[in-house]
Amino acid sequence: MSAAAPATATAAWGADPYAEALRSGRGPLFLRRSDGWLLPLEVERWCAGPDAADRAVLRRCEGAVLDIGCGPGRLVAGLAALGRRALGIDVSPAAVARTAATGGTALHRSVFDPLPGEGSWGTALLLDGNIGIGGDPRALLARSAQLVARPGLLLVETTPADVDERVQVRVERGCPGGRGTPGEPFPWARVGTPALLRHAAATGWTAVEQWSHAGPPDQSPGGAERCFVALRRRPPAPVPACRDAAVRHSSHTAESANSAAVSSSQRPRNTPAGRPVAAS
Known part of the structure; x- marks a missing residue:
């Protein structure tokens, strides 16, 4: 995937019918x-306040929080109400x-655009299906790793089903039996926890x-189950012990040789009486 979000995705989320619904x-x-x-969008x-599932996510947040694909901002506003520093980003004005x-505070940006505080966020959020952004979960996870500090957190909401699919979709408003006014097609992904x-x-x-x-079955399609995973940035790989020993041995050998050279240069030279020692 390219470093920038596809223009078609930005246009789809930034225009009707998504904008009208928000x-x-x-x-x-x-x-x-x-x-x-059809995948119903909730x-x-x-557009409501954080529910019980959201609050469980917010309790796990550490440090400053970046909400990727913040939508109408319930999580950013919820964190701000708690006195937490939080920023939302979204491609929809x-x-x-x-x-x-x-x-809440939000910027009109894609996650693949340059962002404030890259590498310093304590927590990043990918909720409400936003692991699907760009249609390439690995590219999104790799980009998220650039945004949080080490060992920062990434809290991800996954699809309850065991699925790992890449699709082309359109945002569409209307009843399931009718097309309404569809937006432009763009890549999306659906990812379950195993994937x-x-x-x-x-x-x-x-x-x-x-x-x-x-939660209550009437709050979400499919029985309201919401699934989450907390990921932490992996620390740098340690230097292998054998390599570390080789480095120490090499350093010790070089220091010994340097010490011997210095000692030799400082040792009195055996010169005839009355002849000065030449400056080195």
């Missing part, structure tokens, strides 16, 4: 796959505006916790 705070809104399959939940209106663990291990992350939260 301004109104209501759906229905879907991601439609090319084969007609606009009403996103409507999302950034709504975040600011709820008391996330594989991608994380390949991109410098170590899983430190997994948990799920089952």
